[in-house]
Structure formats: C-alpha cells, structure tokens
Amino acid sequence: MGFYFFIFKIFFFFSLGNCLHAKISDLKIGLFYEHKIHSLVFSPEKSSYQMIADGNDLLRVEEGELVYFSVVDGKIWVQTKENGFSGVYSNIEMRAESCEGVFNLRPVFPALDTRLYEGEMILGIEFGGLQIINHVNVVNYLAGVVEAESGINSSLEFYKAQAVICRTYLYRHLKKHAEEGFNLCDAVYCQVYMGKSTGNEKIVEAVEETRGEVIVDNEFELIDAAFHSNCGGETLGSKDVWLREKEVLRSVTDPYCSGGKSYNWQRSIPLVEWKEYLISQGFRDEIADKGADAFSVRHDRRAVYYRVGDDYLPYRKIREDRGLRSAFFSVEPTPDKSKLILKGRGHGHGVGLCQEGAMEMAARGYTYNAIIDFYFSDVLLGDVSKLPEKITNSFF
Numbered sequence: 001m002g003f004y005f006f007i008f009k010i011f012f013f014f015s016l017g018n019c020l021h022a023k024i025s026d027l028k029i030g031l032f033y034e035h036k037i038h039s040l041v042f043s044p045e046k047s048s049y050q051m052i053a054d055g056n057d058l059l060r061v062e063e064g065e066l067v068y069f070s071v072v073d074g075k076i077w078v079q080t081k082e083n084g085f086s087g088v089y090s091n092i093e094m095r096a097e098s099c100e101g102v103f104n105l106r107p108v109f110p111a112l113d114t115r116l117y118e119g120e121m122i123l124g125i126e127f128g129g130l131q132i133i134n135h136v137n138v139v140n141y142l143a144g145v146v147e148a149e150s151g152i153n154s155s156l157e158f159y160k161a162q163a164v165i166c167r168t169y170l171y172r173h174l175k176k177h178a179e180e181g182f183n184l185c186d187a188v189y190c191q192v193y194m195g196k197s198t199g200n201e202k203i204v205e206a207v208e209e210t211r212g213e214v215i216v217d218n219e220f221e222l223i224d225a226a227f228h229s230n231c232g233g234e235t236l237g238s239k240d241v242w243l244r245e246k247e248v249l250r251s252v253t254d255p256y257c258s259g260g261k262s263y264n265w266q267r268s269i270p271l272v273e274w275k276e277y278l279i280s281q282g283f284r285d286e287i288a289d290k291g292a293d294a295f296s297v298r299h300d301r302r303a304v305y306y307r308v309g310d311d312y313l314p315y316r317k318i319r320e321d322r323g324l325r326s327a328f329f330s331v332e333p334t335p336d337k338s339k340l341i342l343k344g345r346g347h348g349h350g351v352g353l354c355q356e357g358a359m360e361m362a363a364r365g366y367t368y369n370a371i372i373d374f375y376f377s378d379v380l381l382g383d384v385s386k387l388p389e390k391i392t393n394s395f396f
Contacts, residue, residue, distance in 0.1 A: 033185035036129040039070035039108040046102035053089040092123040115195040143197035152199030159206035160368035168214040168225035212383045228348025230262035232328040236350035260356030262347035283311040292333035
C-alpha cells in the first residue's frame, strides 16, 4: 500500500513561540543515563539562566559563567566560580530566560566530553548520583537525535526519512521512563541523543519540514520504526529477530546499500575456539573431532539458523554472543584449516530502514516518503496531532 497523507496543521501544538513554560511540546530526556554522574559543570552558552533550588529563586547565571554541582551526603552541593556562592539542596532547576537558551554540560566525575544542549536542565538525586534531565522542545530534541543516529554528511531527503522515523519512535515510547520522571533517556535503547544538532543545517530543516509527521499502520497505530546501519542487501522481518510478527516489518531485498562502508565485514576465529563456543551452546561433543570443513557454510541470502549436522543455533544469538556486526554471514576455513573466517554483510539487527540504503536512494532522487514506503510495508504517513488518543497525558 502506498502513502496517504492526512496532514492537518495545528499550530499551537508545535508552537515554538510559547516556548517558556507552555510545555505541551516539550520533553524531558534523561541525560548521561548509562553513567553514574557524581559531579558536573554547567555553563550558559546562549541566554542567562535562573537557578531555582527546592522551589525558590536562588540566583541568575550569565553566559559564560560556571556552576559546579556535586553529590554530597545525598544532596546537591552547588558552587559558583564567579561569586563564590555555595549551598546544598535537594532539587535544582536551571531555567532559561529566553526561548533560545543553550547551555554546556561537562561531567567531571566521571570525566566525560562536554556536550551542548538546548532548553533547560533539572537536577535531582537518584541511586547516589545526579539525575540529569534536559527539558527540551520536540523539534530541537529530534534534530539532536537525527544527527547522533545518522551523522552529518547526508542529504535532506534522507534526513527527512530519519526524522519521521525518530519522531515515530518518540511518540510510541513517550512513557518509557515515566516512573523515573522523564520521557526517554539518551542511550541507544531509547534513541541516541548527544545534545544540540550543530553539524548540518539540513538536519534542523528536515525536522521542521516534516513537523508532526509519524508512520502508522492501516489501523492508525504508531509502528515500531526500526532502523539500522546496513542490511547487507536484505532486511529481516521482525519475527526473525524479535520473535514477533509485525506486518509493517517484512523482509525486503535492498539493492541500494551495496556501496555502503558497512556492507562487508570479516572476523577470524580459531577453529578450537569456535568448537568450544558451539559445544557451550548445546552442540554435541563429537563436533570436537570434526575438521574445519564441517563448519563451513555459505549464504547469499539471509538464514535464520547456523547448522552443523543436526545441531543448530540462531544467527542472531551468535551475533549477540560474539559481538558481530550482523547476523548475516558465511563461514569459511582458512587454507591451513586452523581458523574459520566469518565473512559478513551489513551492520545492525537488519530490521526496518537500512540507513546506507536510504542514503543511496536519496542520492538517486527518491523522496523521503518513497524511502519509507520502500522499507516499511502497508504504512501511512500522518500527523501526530490527529492521533491524540495515542499520546494523551504522555507529557510531563
């Protein structure tokens, strides 16, 4: 089924003009979620910020000034460099005094790279570390995600396709971290978010030009908008990876990604180590006596199971266990039969949109909706503001 567009613009839903404390279009994103941050430095890049501590206005922080936050005895210790202020509080808000607030965050312990964020920051204590939340506009958040997930060297139509996919994921999973007080985190199992998009102005343009657009199935349900780096020439159906059938996530033969940098890969594994691994996964002990040729297998198409005699193991399980780029590979012995070479194709789980294939489609003149239509089956493109029952009460 092709695309049917029912794009109805409701300006107030996505208005940027009412950016301060008209929070219907804002998100709360948990930052540095995979790290336990004990101390960090905050500095306004654009706009002054008002510090609110335990619900009370505390002080104003100007552009370029530094504020240090640390965990001390289950509280947040605050110190400013410019005026020597210090205090201990339970909760902190850094609230921008303009609609275009931008700030730097640099974790000190553990030491991590400085990141640039738009919007505002909320601090609390969780599990003995700082809980860091970015209160950010949907458009700015999505631009940051698109850049983090797809890089800065692609075309506008590809970025549009990626923006629609990332927006669909966002609205489908708005309550993923509700119990922790925010919508999504910044880690890969939500969507990678490294802060403000700065590398390519086409990314923000793509998010703006597709404003509100999401992918739904023919029952107007938001889809699982999966994507990966390179499918190796053939995407996988969802049931082959996640053991659940999704009609929109069917296998597709992809002729577009073969020139991508992630299309081919190789891994060398000693024969003895391969045998030990297979035995640990339930293969019969007698494979220890077999020669290298017994483990050889060649695939021009994706296969679900790797087989030696009557024993078999899902390729996706091998990928996970061995840290392989994909579950699409052949196995060949080296000339001296002491090792096996895994000759693979693609990078990622293989379900949904193939990013390098989509980039090539965009380079050949395909529009973003045609790209989405190629990788997802029987889907529609619609305005999220016309699906209110799917997102009611999802914002904080």
